[in-house]
Amino acid sequence: MSCEVSLPEAKKVAIFGGTHGNEMSGVTLVNLWLKNRAEIRRSGVEVQPFITNPRAVEKCTRYIDIDLNRAFTPENLSKREAEDHPYEIKRALEINRIFGPKGSSDAYDVIFDLHNTTSNMGCTLILESSQDHLNLQMVHYIKQAVAPMTCSVLVNEHPFLQYSTSRSVAKHPIGLEVGPQPQGVLRSNIFQSMRLILRHALDFIELFNGGMEFPPCTVDVYQVTERVDYPRDTNGNITAMVHPNLQDCDWEPLNPGDPMFLTFDGRTVEYKGGNTVYPTFINEAAYYEKQQAFVITKRGTLIARQIKVSKM
């Protein structure tokens, strides 16, 4: 049995910005690239920059009616295009028509979806499958290319915590989340990190399409296991903040007994879990409305099989 995987060329690639309209690095990069594609041009690939939620971008808000990055459910995508849907459902149908259909052979090969977070996560690549060997090889390539800068890999294939992202219409969806950056703000360091990662990602695709073989490797990842909400009173009002010892400590170990929240009356709430975990998306602005103070992950190592392009 050969462990090498032959995969078709990644000919159709899209870069999404503005899936959340107030996440300025992706919005700014995609708008730059729409004006001048020189930087994202690679031989043998069609690279399409695209603003996914233009109305939200114009208002500099996360979304107009509903969160676009949760809207690509089978139920929504089976709706007929009509006037009376919420704006983001109409937009999801359009995006699915242009870049999908999701799950079909016509779908785009790779979609990079550019996000910012208010959390201190640094650069994070987000995968939706631990079995996607093209994406695993790509994140391995990127991690090596940007070293000594760190680029974490978050895998969200949790049975009910996974959500239906904009990028999920592609065969190989990949999210890029860079922070900390406040909503509505463009910070040069965050902008430059995102730009650098995208360049390396496109280089990888060009090399892969050109016939380079990528030997088997391992990728250290964080896997989503749980969401943690803020402490609340009986009316549902938040009664505590992320504890100063946890704030900005994304990806650092949280041990049983470690401080997790600080209540408004000064009491510390400790982590009661059974073993060490790795929190991330700590105190993300957009997740207050999702009743989420942070996400808990566990560490793991994934195996990427050797890949090479199968020219037909």
Add this chain to the structure above:
Amino acid sequence: MSCEVSLPEAKKVAIFGGTHGNEMSGVTLVNLWLKNRAEIRRSGVEVQPFITNPRAVEKCTRYIDIDLNRAFTPENLSKREAEDHPYEIKRALEINRIFGPKGSSDAYDVIFDLHNTTSNMGCTLILESSQDHLNLQMVHYIKQAVAPMTCSVLVNEHPFLQYSTSRSVAKHPIGLEVGPQPQGVLRSNIFQSMRLILRHALDFIELFNGGMEFPPCTVDVYQVTERVDYPRDTNGNITAMVHPNLQDCDWEPLNPGDPMFLTFDGRTVEYKGGNTVYPTFINEAAYYEKQQAFVITKRGTLIARQIKVSKM
């Protein structure tokens, strides 16, 4: 000639939160105090916590129709209360009726207006007059009380850069701006700094009303002199970011020739002014729409005269 100023008691004090609905420290503190006033109770003072823009707070957005903190103009405040005004104008009329009328003897004595910024400004007290000896003595008291923590004082009485704040309905308006904190996020360190300053401010008022004399003193301040916009192309689109050397350097000297912006194509734009200045509100999220990358200030020292209460 005596240099002592006799001032009436500060009997009516308000604490405004939510003048901008996504600045979470003030919103959270005022909501806490509305439920339990023990912490803000002082003898001989009526202290009124108040959410100024409840609809913006509910939507976790800066404002609904227009910026409430620019709405207290003579023109707006002379309008008749009517249904067809923008929401914040209606609200300004209401606030002026409850806490003003602005400029009248019936107006509240002191209004603290609680704000957050995405800029790295630390704790900043904002004054609207360099002649307000009660406020100058108060900020002097607060600065000493919180030392070694720093509390900067920003004076905005610039002839056309001053704006018509919510707190301006009071006889002694005082803004408190604490950052860095992203919009929609509550950080424990920022929350606790704001809470501490408010406690000392109320202590000061209690001491003053109780007859304590405050000897003459000086207060080091930063005075607003100029606004600086982002570089833009001929279509008005932003073409550069705050330079990494300037980002997060609020209150630090900016010298002629220092880097100010970094264009998207990698060029540095230098500060061309004639002398050293002190930038603040650097890369504040809410000021993109106001065409403002940062505010330039100059350093100065104000003299606060001796004050004591005049009991009638």
